[in-house]
Amino acid sequence: MEAKKHTYDWPRPAVTVDVALFTAAGAMQSLQLRVLLIRRGEAPFVGHWALPGGFVREAEGLEAAARRELLEETGLGEIRFEQVCAVGTPGRDPRGHTITVLYAGLARGDAAVVARGDASEASWFAVDELPALAFDHEELLRRALAHLRRRLGEAPICDALLPAEFTLGEFQRLVEVLLGREVDRRNFRRKVECLVEKTGRNRREGAHRPAELYRFVPGAFERAERELPF
Amino acid sequence: MEAKKHTYDWPRPAVTVDVALFTAAGAMQSLQLRVLLIRRGEAPFVGHWALPGGFVREAEGLEAAARRELLEETGLGEIRFEQVCAVGTPGRDPRGHTITVLYAGLARGDAAVVARGDASEASWFAVDELPALAFDHEELLRRALAHLRRRLGEAPICDALLPAEFTLGEFQRLVEVLLGREVDRRNFRRKVECLVEKTGRNRREGAHRPAELYRFVPGAFERAERELPF
DNA sequence: CCAAAAGTGTTGGTTTTACACCCATGG
DNA sequence: CCATGGGTGTAAAACCAACACTTTTGG
Numbered sequence A, B: 001m002e003a004k005k006h007t008y009d010w011p012r013p014a015v016t017v018d019v020a021l022f023t024a025a026g027a028m029q030s031l032q033l034r035v036l037l038i039r040r041g042e043a044p045f046v047g048h049w050a051l052p053g054g055f056v057r058e059a060e061g062l063e064a065a066a067r068r069e070l071l072e073e074t075g076l077g078e079i080r081f082e083q084v085c086a087v088g089t090p091g092r093d094p095r096g097h098t099i100t101v102l103y104a105g106l107a108r109g110d111a112a113v114v115a116r117g118d119a120s121e122a123s124w125f126a127v128d129e130l131p132a133l134a135f136d137h138e139e140l141l142r143r144a145l146a147h148l149r150r151r152l153g154e155a156p157i158c159d160a161l162l163p164a165e166f167t168l169g170e171f172q173r174l175v176e177v178l179l180g181r182e183v184d185r186r187n188f189r190r191k192v193e194c195l196v197e198k199t200g201r202n203r204r205e206g207a208h209r210p211a212e213l214y215r216f217v218p219g220a221f222e223r224a225e226r227e228l229p230f
Numbered sequence C: 001c002c003a004a005a006a007g008t009g010t011t012g013g014t015t016t017t018a019c020a021c022c023c024a025t026g027g
Numbered sequence D: 001c002c003a004t005g006g007g008t009g010t011a012a013a014a015c016c017a018a019c020a021c022t023t024t025t026g027g
Helices: A062-074 A137-151 A157-161 A168-179 A185-192 B062-074 B137-151 B157-161 B168-179 B185-192
Strands: A014-025 A032-040 A053-055 A080-087 A098-107 A119-126 A196-203 A211-216 B014-025 B032-040 B053-055 B080-087 B098-107 B119-126 B196-203 B211-216
Touching: A014 A062, A014 A137, A014 A157, A014 A168, A032 A062, A032 A168, A053 A062, A062 A080, A062 A098, A062 A119, A080 A137, A080 B080, A098 A137, A098 A157, A098 B098, A137 A168, A157 A168, A168 A185, A168 A211, B014 B062, B014 B137, B014 B157, B014 B168, B032 B062, B032 B168, B053 B062, B062 B080, B062 B098, B062 B119, B080 B137, B098 B137, B098 B157, B137 B168, B157 B168, B168 B185, B168 B211
Parallel strands: A014 A098, B014 B098
Antiparallel strands: A014 A032, A014 A053, A032 A119, A080 A098, A196 A211, B014 B032, B014 B053, B032 B119, B080 B098, B196 B211
């Protein structure tokens, strides 16, 4: 390895991006927060489940790399990304010193997934029923989840995770999953009424009264003067 | 450049760490938030002010690299670090594709600074009176500041920025600087009374009543049930 | 004696929480 | 007719924001 002028002489660490892509899915009362995993088709950890991700290319932005890897391995595009952190613990990758930049991706509803590229299989898993993961991806996933929880009050996370039309029950369930505790239904509805509007349609589902469907009012999160006290 | 098995064939980006080291300093009524800058002794940007930082070495952790660079360039150790983000915008470094991991460091009071290593000079600057900076370090500094502001309520930031003994006036001023607005003195004192205790000493300063000196009660931030509503 | 910062409580408004009943549907 | 989740208001408690005067010191 040759040292160019103004750069340094040590071997460079590799740089990867990994994406924890989340979605809120499942029938209302059993709505789950799910994360997209791929089964690795290449060594190391062949056959293990892992977060989609891969090496950053020359002159490629970090978020662009995350987008590209996600598209290559799962066919998903048009996703909102939030950077979570960079992790470079020595020894975390058996291939050598590797620094990864972790992104949380937010997908609406269940998106269709195909396995391609380095992935031999791709599928959604409920975040509380995970298989063993490759590398330190369990740790990465914990961090991505913690990031989502912190961001819940400050940003339109739910907007990006729920389908375009949803019931207030689903919205509430999602918030409860992220918060890790239950909230009062009437108080919840009061707090979010400035963010959503009825679509006029409703959803017939199971042996009970149909639920009104709502959508997010565009820009409502930005207009909300304070952060939401969920 | 030779591709090893299981790694990739593209040239690797370089990885650096940069540190925005903050401290709260200055006589009470004019307390400022300051950041440590070094004057670069090497190309590119020789002679420009910049955040301390440098390349991550082989098998070196990210925070360890931040610690090492700070020590090498400024002689400061024993600092608390918080990772802010990773930045890898193409073109941000004229030496080629470079990804930096940004840390915010928190130093107590004015620490003695010496310029060493790649730095020809090192000194504290008030965050609202900055010189032009090398690379994209103005942007990095903005991000580090935003990080501090967000963390203010959730973590013992002030503990790490203030000297071991301080007046409530200083504490309040620091919070005001971070918040970017003034707060009511009596309300402020009520909110922090669970976090601090009198040392018994007081500080005589200028033509007015001496101020009681306080210290942080160890573990008080952790015990605080909710995040502080500054 | 004046200027400057330190110190100290109360009140009114707002926000948050807790809580219970009826409705529409499918089985 | 029953089980299931959907939909709705009110009252007490907690919290927050606004506010003014007295104290101690140095010049």
